[in-house]
Amino acid sequence: MPHPTFFNLPEEKRSRIEEALKDEFAARTYTQASVDRITAAAGVSKGSFYQYFVDKLDAYTHLVRGLMSARIDLAGTPPPEATFEEVLTAIVLGSHDFHRRDPRGWAVLARSLSDDAPAILDSDEALSEDIRQWTTTAIAAGQATGELRDDVDPGTAAWMIERVLLGVPHYVMARFGIAPDHAATTGSAFDQPEIAAVARDLVAMLVAALAGNGTPGRRDAGTAQGTPLGAQNSD
Amino acid sequence: MPHPTFFNLPEEKRSRIEEALKDEFAARTYTQASVDRITAAAGVSKGSFYQYFVDKLDAYTHLVRGLMSARIDLAGTPPPEATFEEVLTAIVLGSHDFHRRDPRGWAVLARSLSDDAPAILDSDEALSEDIRQWTTTAIAAGQATGELRDDVDPGTAAWMIERVLLGVPHYVMARFGIAPDHAATTGSAFDQPEIAAVARDLVAMLVAALAGNGTPGRRDAGTAQGTPLGAQNSD
């Protein structure tokens, strides 16, 4: 956690620092990111930086946590009675929305899942679970009602969905030739019909990937059940 | 490309160096990998290293290229008449096989797709292209025969599949806690039933994602319909 000093800072200065953090961690890997560059960009001395944050990791964690909760707030929590397709649609739209509003923040979150990044969300954090567990929960629920096939592991399914969704912005940008910095300014890119079509196709495929076959509870529910992310072995 | 000196080396020494490269790049990110450690492990002076390779990237590229072609050779090219499911299965099983034979090499390739790694295969190189080629071909063929749905864009579908398949190694490592260095010693990790289950689940889901619904050529076929995503985007 950042030191109290950081939170006592005048709003303007604090957000300048947060912007600098976002810039740096959006543009570079955690390892490659440099505190010197951050402080230079923020117009703050290095000594100050270490009066705000315990260390580089602390600053990074603060940034990522903020972005993750922003991301989650944006999406909102789907009502429990929502169908899987609705949940998925909400996630896709939320992802697009978030990317549109805060491309750099989005890049930071995307990077935060890479090998190089410290595991902020992997184990110790509650936020970790949030996004993935969200999907996992929705899938498990769908399996229970028979809406979704129950012959696949919810964790694996959740991973697959997350994996696809996280790649979408990059794919869209590459395919439709949208420059990264351009994306930052023009918020409207994702409103183009071709791009909406991509989103539609993806949701359609993901839904089909998990659709139940009309006979709830068929097949052996044993293997897949009760095996959320962490729990392995003893099959 | 490595200098000729490298290829003139006695077999034993050259492979010692290659092993050291593999060790280092399997255990660490490209940025984190250190030439000093590599030379120390290989029992070679740093000066020699730079007589073999232009620079760190050159050595890395040499390693990854070798591994990629080994990987591709192992998989072979699927026959054109293979079904989509067969192609997918072959790809996934190929990954299995490769891991069993060369866990460290497998880890290097898995890492080579991360943010941090220089883009050796992003555009000009084989592995990514290879998989996309297979999938695109298989999808086009499948859509033609009615095996696969044709209401989604083939390019988008191919991208999605590629995206999922390329992420599998990382996911498996993360989920089952296979450290790259640990993977080096326990060659049997991939034989665990849970991992086989992941592979099975993914293939099943991807096949389902693209399956035709018995009425080839129909648009608007079933599961995913009713909520065109793009339409909602009109905020």
Add this chain to the structure above:
DNA sequence: CAGTCATATGACTGGGGAGTCATAGGAGTC
């Protein structure tokens, strides 16, 4: 004014790491 507390600062330290270079074998050739 004197004192105290929170905040700012940037030179500095210690630790790597990539890439270089002067020097030293060693193996053939005449």
Add this chain to the structure above:
DNA sequence: GACTCCTATGACTCCCCAGTCATATGACTG
């Protein structure tokens, strides 16, 4: 033995980086 390639070597240079510290500013207190 002398000359020439090719190969080895590790100390060395330059650069960057995370984190520290002695020092300074300034506001508020009495």
